[in-house]
Amino acid sequence: MFSFFALFLLMIVYQNVQSHLCVWAPVQRGGFDISTPGSHICYRKPGPCGNVNASSTSPRTTLTAGSRYRVEFQQNLNHYYTGQPGSLDVSFAVGLNPSESDFQVLHSFSDYNAMNQITQTNFTVSVNLPNQPCDQCVLRVRYLSNNPEEEDHGTTFHQCSDVKLTASTDDTPHSSGPSEEISPIVPPIRQNDPHDCCAPESFTTNFFHIIPSTQSHAQGMIYYDKKAQQMRVTVSTNHGQGNTTYDGTFDMWMNFTSGYQYYYNRNSGACDLYGLDYWNDWCFGNTFNQSEDFVAADVRCSGGRSPHERCDQWRNGGFLFETYANNQCFPASISRQNGERYEYFEGRTEPIPPSVFVPNPVCVKKREVKHASPGWMRFHL
Structure with missing residues (x-):
């Protein structure tokens, strides 16, 4: 543990403002906020609906029974656990406030290793809605993290959306468009x-990170030290001159020995403190208990920055992972079927100065914890 943390351990104030899952199509109960990682309104843990009940007058999204519908949501923080990789699913139940046993899973897919807890990953999942009209029914999205560090009211995060299914007026199948997750x-x-x-x-x-659907991009640098169990990420989004996650410049310091992760906004000078989960290596394939399945070896890399390089490939659902085939398993890219992609380039194995992993002094003074697991809290407070 960093010695300069000692003076602050007893003064840290824990705010239960964790956020892991937000659904906007159909809109979740109680509204949502995905402007930052760790938004309070989206943290709901107990099943079946995060302790948020509906009434007969609750707002409902009207959908067509038997149609194909695109569910849109965000994994607001990533809690990938290599010990037992988790999953996300979409399910459906009839009733105003159905019980857990009433829900039927419509689609499920594996969690993925984002190599960083502070991520905001948007998903679009097409599901076939039941072909039976109902005035009061629920569409639910879950994140089953399986992460022991997230064990408070279980390790699953829930969001429920109230919907109404109406009968179709014709026999033509309905669809709201293609999706990246249809297996x-x-x-x-x-x-x-x-x-x-x-x-x-x-x-x-x-x-370099690009998201075509939002016409956004980011670029930065990653410093990784497995032996010290530390990582730092610097990133500038879009032109990097604003104060939001969409347009700003940030530093993230991760110390998995102390369990601290700082998220520093260079432009505003603000810093958020997070309590980390378990260390996740930059490994690829099931040999190392990741959830990527091997696809191909020594094929042309898919990235535009390395058109003449050769890569090995692994896949996890809608994610394709690539490493350079002839360069020590250096990461080359992570891409998705929706066009979003990370490209990694100019990797080096040179020693990293310890000063790289020292957080900004503003962060060290931070007393409030934006997200921390119960295990983290027991260790530090």
Whole structure:
């Protein structure tokens, strides 16, 4: 643990403002806020609906029974656990406030290793709605993290949306468009592969991130040190001159020994303190208990920044992971079927000065914790 934390441990104030899952299509009960990672309004844990009940006058989204509907939501913080990778699912139940046993899973897919807790990943999942009209019914999204560090009221996060299904006026199948997640619910068969690998124990790499659907982009640098269990990410989004996650410049310091992660806004000077989950290596493939399945070896990289490079590939649902085939398992890209992609380039294994992992002094003085697991709180307070 950093010695300069000692003076602040007893003065930290825990705010129960954790946020992990937000649904806006159909809109979740009680509204939503995805302007920042860790938004209070989206943290709901107890099943079946996060302790948020509906009434007969609650707002409802009207959908067509038997149609195909695109559910849109965000994993507001990532809690990937290599010990037992989790999943996300969409389910449906009839009734005003149905019980857990009433829900039927319509679609399920694996969690993915974002290599960083502070991520905001948007998902679009097409589901076939039941072909039976109902005035009061519920569409639910869950994040089953399986992460022991998130064990308060269980390790699953719930969001429920109140809907009404009306009868179709014709026999034509309805659809709201394509989706990145349309595979059937089939439990994956995990297999090891000789190409499974881990990135160097200490490396730096530049990255570029693009999200076509929102016409946004970001660029930055990653510093990774497995032996010290520390990582730092610097990122500038869009032109980098604002104060929001959509347009700003940020530093993230992650110390998995102390359990602290800081999220610093360079432009505003504000810093948020997070309590971390377990360390997740930059490894690829089931050999290392990740949830990526090997796809191909020594193929042309999909990224535009390295058109002549060769890559090895792994897949997890809608995510394609690539490493450079002839360069020590350096990450090359993470891409999705919706066009979103991270590209990593100019990776190096040079020593990282310890000063890189020292947070800004503003962060060290931070007393309030924006997110921390119960285990983290027991350790520190």
